[in-house]
Amino acid sequence: MVLDNIEKLLKKYENGETTLKEEQVLKNYFSSDTVAPHLEMYKPMFDYFLVNQQEQFTKDVPLKTKNIFNYKWISVAAVAVLMMGFYFSPIIANSDCNDLGTYCEPEQALEEVSKQLAMISNHFNKGTQTVGYLNEVDKGTSALGYLNEIENTTSIIFKN
Template identity: 75%
Template sequence: MVLNNIEKLLEKYENGETTLKEEQQLKHYFSQETVAPHLEVYKPMFAYFLVNKQEQFTKDIPLKTKRTFNYKWISVAAVAVLMLGFYFNQPDNSCEEDLLGTFCEPEQALNEVTRSLAMISSHFNKGASTVNYLNEVNKGTATLGYLNEIENTTSIIFKN
């Protein structure tokens, strides 16, 4: 009868339906020397639970962490300060003629822009004039459209 009860408790234990009192009964049964031969498989598992229950953690747990100084952020800040120093210490070179594409006088800049736009316009007009023959192609395709209309009308006549 006890063996039948243990088997039922094992089935409940595997399904996760046992209470703490029933689990204590199982641990007590498997801690004995004599266990039913077909239940010997469970004995090491419950023996492990008993041994594991007696284990204790003996190391000290530090409550305060040591604060380490991160030197990476100091190097990042130093680079940022140097870059800002170089940026703000540069002399104002906005009116020097040796810089490429800069002009001191607005009239000089306007003359340069109009000269560049005139050159672009002349090259564009030359290119557009060589493409004028495409208008003739458009006229030819329009003539082909008239031929399609003639073909449609002849097909209507001959089908009837």
């Protein structure tokens, strides 16, 4: 009778349907020395649960994090940025416009852009001339489209 009850509780336990009292009955049964031989495989699992239940965490868990901000480093970073600004400002102020690959005069820049756009247009026109034959291909595909329509109507008439 007791063995049948334990087997029923094990099935419920495997399905996750046991209550805490029923689980305690299973733990008590498997912690005893009189376990049925065909249920011996469950004994290590329930022994582990008993040992694991007695374990305790002994380390301290810090609940507040220390958020100390050192303002000295902000002043050091600010001084470093200012020193770099003072060091590099004469170099930038004395540079010519052409040193950076730019033009000082807007008219000169406009003339250079016009030259580059004319060159691109010339090469683009050469490319479009070489693919002009594609219009003939489009005409051929449209003629094939008409043939498909004729085939569809003949299949409707003759009901293939």
